[in-house]
Amino acid sequence: MYPNLYYAFRELFGISVPFLKILNTFGFFVAIAFIAAAYVFTKELKRREELGLMSGKLEKIIIGKPASQADLIGYAIVGFILGFKFLGIAFQWSTASEDLQSFMFSGQGSWIGGIAVAAIMAYREYASKKKKALPKPVEKDILVMPHQRVPDITVMAAIGGLLGAKIFHNLENWGDFVQDPIGALLSFSGLTFYGGLIVAAAIILWYARKKNINLRLLVDSVAPALMLAYGIGRMGCQFAGDGDWGIYNSAYTVDVQTGSTTKMAPMTFEEVVQKNSNYFQSKYGGIENIPHASFEKPSGLGFLPDWFFAYGYPHNVVNDGVKLTGCEGQYCRVLPIAVFPTPLYEIITCLGLFLVLWAIRKKIKVPGVLFGIYLILNGIERFFIEKIRVDTRYDIFGFHPTQAEIISTLLVIGGIIFIIYCRKKNTASLS
Template sequence: MYPNLYYAFKDLLGLEIPFFKLFQTFGFFVAIAFLAAAYVLTLELKRREKLGWLQGVQEKVLVGQPATNAEIIVNAGIGFLLGFKILGLFFQWDTAMQDLQSYMFSGQGSLAAGIVLAAAFAGYKIYKRQQTLKNNKQKEEIVTVMPHQRVPDFTVMAAIAGLIGAKIFHNLENWNDFVQDPVGALLSFSGLTFYGGLIVAAIVIINYARKKKITIRHLIDSAAPALMLAYGIGRMGCHFSGDGDWGVYNSAYSTDAAGRVVKVAPAQFSAEVERNAQFFLNQYPSLDQIPHIPFEKPASLGFLPDWFFAYGYPHNVIREGVQIAGCEGQYCKVLPIAVYPTPLYEIIACIGLFLVLWAIRKRITTPGVIFGIYLIMNGAERFFIEKIRVNTKYNIFGFHPTQAEIISALMVIGGLVLIWYCRKNKSNTAAAVS
């Protein structure tokens, strides 16, 4: 596993670049997911604009407006942070390099460098404002803004609202942990629920689109392939960093001292559990409550590696497991019993489903249907993957679903209803016209 890009470059290319310790693998893939989704969404919106399904709106734009005091203050703040942390890094190189991540999220830095760079950034903005006022070329223009030009706004709103929603739903799902340390739970970079982010981001973006007079059904249809692709790429971050979002234990496999996956007999599984009892008792009330499903690689799938069915996530970013023999550093843990690598399965499934949505998007012309198909596909994929994932379960009338199972079931039902409604609405409209 690669907790951050430093370990990825070191392992894959043999390059040791300490500065890359700043960039978490999970965060890197999340950023790539947003960029890829924005690109795909832009392409689809442009296609629908050319077909006349989406139109732009006229807006008044003030050209040549000088910088405001708020913009100057923000610029100064950015300059201070860059000076305090980035320039401060060079002044405290030896100390910072011992634990670069801790340094970046601590109060350490260079106050003098921060003040100097803040003054420089603010001074530049003030100089530009004076030049603008001197030229006195302010004017009001009316421009047509097309839906695809709103994609940067959609992306920023999705990032902010998605993070908030993901945090809220995760803490609702893990309420006991939240109550014990609410501040730590809210500020932690781990612990995010995809569906929570999707729901809150969707509410914010749809509200924004209504204000900008963008046809909602064509917008959500355009977003469907992008959302599926973003989910698949985001799961790469989960898998390659080892963020704990994995499946239940596969009791047909264990891990050796070096972190490699090895097959074990049922009796050996019990022995491994007993040998690592302290690790398991920190997570479960008793050793007989450990969630596990034995499944050996079928002979017909012999071409696949064992880690496709069971993986120990060595060097995982959350440092969960037991010590790897001969390993030194922060990330030297591996799970004693291998788990199902569910993020890997979701990567494959969601990239495949993205290709399906991308292939059928031109054939289906009823607005809203593509998004309905997306809801069904994504909901079904997540519902079945939950069967081998570790998650908090609720007790509802004798059933014990997880939060994701409840939401994914609602997504499938919602998708079916949306398709029915859109097709019925189209038929009624056609009948009324004839």
């Protein structure tokens, strides 16, 4: 596992760059997911605009206006944060290098560096606007097309999505949140995809309505991008080992010296649990509460490695498990019994579903139907992966679904209803 890019570069290329410790692996893949989704989203919006299906909106802009106080304050704040933290790392390297991530989220930094960079950035904005300023600012109408709003939509989706993912995760794990609310909010793990999707969707739909963008064409355009973003985002979960994995596969154990997966006879499951009783007792209370299933690699799939079916996530970013023999440093834990690597399964499934949506997008002529298909495919995929994932379960009239199972079921139902609605609306508009 690669908790941050420092570990990835060290293992893959044999280079040690301590500064890379501040770049979390999960965050890196989330950023890649947003970039890839923005590219696909823009491409699809442009296609629909060229077909004459979507149009822009005239908006007024002021040319030649000097920098406002709000602009200068905004640049100064950003500059102060950058200078305070990054120059703080440079000036306090001996302390910061021990745990760069903790340093970034602490009150430590360089006040001189923060003030200096704040002044530089504010002055650059002031000088740039002054150079372009006119004696009398001119008001001008410009046509803004939907694809030109993708950067704004991406930023809103990123902020709303991350906030929603955190909120829903902490609601799902309320007990852990109450014990350490600050740690839960600032931790690098603990993001609920559906929470992010719901909050981001609400914000984007509000923005689209405000800008007079056709909502059904908009959601059709974004459907493939959402599936692609989810598949890439799950790479972050897999490579960082963020705890978002499956139940234990009791057919495999883990070598605590190498972190590798090895086969285990079913009758030795209890022995391994007893050997690591402190870990399992503190986490589950008793062997009867340990979620597990035994599944060995089928003979017909011998070409696949064992870790495809069971993985111990050595050096995981959440420091879950028992200590790796001989390992020194911050991330030295490995799961004592291998788990189903559900993020890996979702990477493969969602990238495949993205290709399906991308292939059929031109064949579906009724606005909104493609998004309805996305909701159904997304809901089905997540519902079935939940069967082997570790999640909090609710007690509802004798049923024990997870939060994701409830939402994924609603997504499938909602997708079907939305397709029916869009078809009826399209028929009515043609008659």
